[in-house]
Amino acid sequence: MKDLHTLTIDEVHAGYRNGDFTCTDLVRHLLNRIEKYNPKLNIFLRLNPEVLDQAARIDREIKEKGINRPLLGIPFAIKDNFLTVGIETTASSNILKGFMPQYESSVTQKLLDAGAIFLGKTNMDSFAHGSSTETSDFGPTLNPWNIEYLPGGSSGGSAAAIAAGLATAALGSETAGSIRQPAAWCGVTGFKPTYGRAGRYGCIAMASSTDSPGPIARSVYDCAKILEVIAGQDKFDATTSPKPTDKYSACSGQGSLAGMKIGLIKEYLLPEMRDDVKKLIYDSADKLSSLGAQVEEVSLMDPKYSIGVYTVIQRSEVSSNLARFDGIRFGHERDRFNDENKRRIMLGTYTLSAGYYDAYYKKALAVRTKIINEFADLYKSYDALIGAVSPGPALKVGASKDQPMFGEMQDMLLEASSVAGLTSASVPCGFVDGLPIGLQITCDQFQEMKALSIAHCFQKNTDFVKFPDLNSL
Amino acid sequence: MHKAHPITSDDVRKIAKLANLSVLPGEVDKLAGQFSETVDVVNELNEIDTTSVPETYQVTNLVNVFRDDVVDPARVLSQQQALSQAKNTHNGFFVVPRVIDSVEDAL
Numbered sequence: 001m002k003d004l005h006t007l008t009i010d011e012v013h014a015g016y017r018n019g020d021f022t023c024t025d026l027v028r029h030l031l032n033r034i035e036k037y038n039p040k041l042n043i044f045l046r047l048n049p050e051v052l053d054q055a056a057r058i059d060r061e062i063k064e065k066g067i068n069r070p071l072l073g074i075p076f077a078i079k080d081n082f083l084t085v086g087i088e089t090t091a092s093s094n095i096l097k098g099f100m101p102q103y104e105s106s107v108t109q110k111l112l113d114a115g116a117i118f119l120g121k122t123n124m125d126s127f128a129h130g131s132s133t134e135t136s137d138f139g140p141t142l143n144p145w146n147i148e149y150l151p152g153g154s155s156g157g158s159a160a161a162i163a164a165g166l167a168t169a170a171l172g173s174e175t176a177g178s179i180r181q182p183a184a185w186c187g188v189t190g191f192k193p194t195y196g197r198a199g200r201y202g203c204i205a206m207a208s209s210t211d212s213p214g215p216i217a218r219s220v221y222d223c224a225k226i227l228e229v230i231a232g233q234d235k236f237d238a239t240t241s242p243k244p245t246d247k248y249s250a251c252s253g254q255g256s257l258a259g260m261k262i263g264l265i266k267e268y269l270l271p272e273m274r275d276d277v278k279k280l281i282y283d284s285a286d287k288l289s290s291l292g293a294q295v296e297e298v299s300l301m302d303p304k305y306s307i308g309v310y311t312v313i314q315r316s317e318v319s320s321n322l323a324r325f326d327g328i329r330f331g332h333e334r335d336r337f338n339d340e341n342k343r344r345i346m347l348g349t350y351t352l353s354a355g356y357y358d359a360y361y362k363k364a365l366a367v368r369t370k371i372i373n374e375f376a377d378l379y380k381s382y383d384a385l386i387g388a389v390s391p392g393p394a395l396k397v398g399a400s401k402d403q404p405m406f407g408e409m410q411d412m413l414l415e416a417s418s419v420a421g422l423t424s425a426s427v428p429c430g431f432v433d434g435l436p437i438g439l440q441i442t443c444d445q446f447q448e449m450k451a452l453s454i455a456h457c458f459q460k461n462t463d464f465v466k467f468p469d470l471n472s473l
Numbered sequence: 474m475h476k477a478h479p480i481t482s483d484d485v486r487k488i489a490k491l492a493n494l495s496v497l498p499g500e501v502d503k504l505a506g507q508f509s510e511t512v513d514v515v516n517e518l519n520e521i522d523t524t525s526v527p528e529t530y531q532v533t534n535l536v537n538v539f540r541d542d543v544v545d546p547a548r549v550l551s552q553q554q555a556l557s558q559a560k561n562t563h564n565g566f567f568v569v570p571r572v573i574d575s576v577e578d579a580l
Contacts, residue, residue: 099558100557100558102550102554102555102557102558103548103550194533195532195533196532196533196535209530209531209532210532235540235545236548238535238538238540239531239533239535239538241533241535301521304514304517305517305518305520305521307514308514308515308516308517308518309518311511311514311515312515312518319492323492323493326493327560328559328561328567328568328569328570329555329558329559329567330558330559331558332560334493334494334495335494335495337494342492342494342496343504343507343508345492345494346485346488346489346492346494346504346508347508347511347512349488349491349492350480350484350488350508351515353488353491360515362528363518363519363523364515364518365528365529365530366523366526366527366528366529367518367521367523367526368528368529369523369526369527369528369529370521370523370526372529372532404507404508404510404511405510405511405514408514419532420532421532421533445532445533
């Protein structure tokens, strides 16, 4: 039998059904691994104190009623910006140290209602301010593929938890790249839903106009199963869409890509990109066309402009969202914000301030409109757009130090799709120097089904999902 | 189109005040340099003509989403819950810093 920590959701359920192991067995196995590897990798900030009691309850439920909830007994790693009742929640910031949420976030509530069990909270860039986990107030997470390297971020702990086999599935969130980039750097699958497809209530805000909760998991199919649970209108988040959701797990029915037109974004093969990385993207395009898709090169706005657009939108919204941290109703005083938090709040305060609002904020929002229109034009002819997730593989620990735009540079291939609110999958597409590379498959708003179907078809016909050897740690 | 505007140390002190953040005197120059660097990247947006292009604030085009004006107990915290994470409470209220009669430096 496969190791318990490598199983997918369906494989876990098959194990429960066949009586091969119980939820308690699986949770204990993962807790043992966490005890062994977490001190080296710094993935979990803290564990759910009730997890074994909850596992026992789930075992009784399975015995009595069988598996009649979609994620029953699936152990999750939860990014620390989701409020979880009974588990301290800090967004990896000292300002929230000791904070015990008074209510549950909408998406974690949906996971719990579907039977999921939470192992604990994962490390992230503090308030999601970064793409490395190095801005965490609790130290960086290290990449399970090579601990000299970063896992990416901001959902770096959640992606590393899947790569290291410390959880069956994980919850992340993306403002611009925070699901897809760590998934790529850790060699796992991440999925960013359309803005407004999953509720933001109880997700500690970074940039409210692009924040999107989403899954990081063993496979596209697992991401689809999780999305099926967390997607949908949230009555506590007025920006969620009333559009009906799809049965996303039906993406596994995609046998070929015949009839699909896919655009390979020329500008995303950056001049500075290594040839071996470019080759993996071209190989992926070839694979998609061998599966029946018609793949053509297409052109989008130079990604350098999306860096500017995203920087202004995000910093501005950060300054507004983080104004509520006053140390009065919850949390500590503002002097506990770290340097990166302060930089972002202050720059956003500047871009929103009198005299600069038009020049920066409104200008960025107008260029955003142009980006949206460019995508809309392409989606008239193409089902999906592809490119690398990141300009290269994971960077070394320390790479973000004194780089005030580190995250924006690392996420330059993801910012346009994020400010346009699109949906996108990040799937492993090969390795360079022993580090994983990710392919993004990006579709129009609310075309989750299409993105998942293409990504699933690609994943089923390739062999890039691997497990790092942790024995040498 | 406006021209590049390097952020000065005075700007940094003013922004910090607006953002209710304290900045150590030794950090001011460094921050001014970093902010100017960031603003330089942002200023590249001026290469793009946005004449008569409207701004997009909300990407899925939802407009004025209302709910019924009734109390939903599912999203209401009890007084005890609401106060549970505050460091300083008094008789069931949050204790806030004094804002009246305090001397504020003019910006």
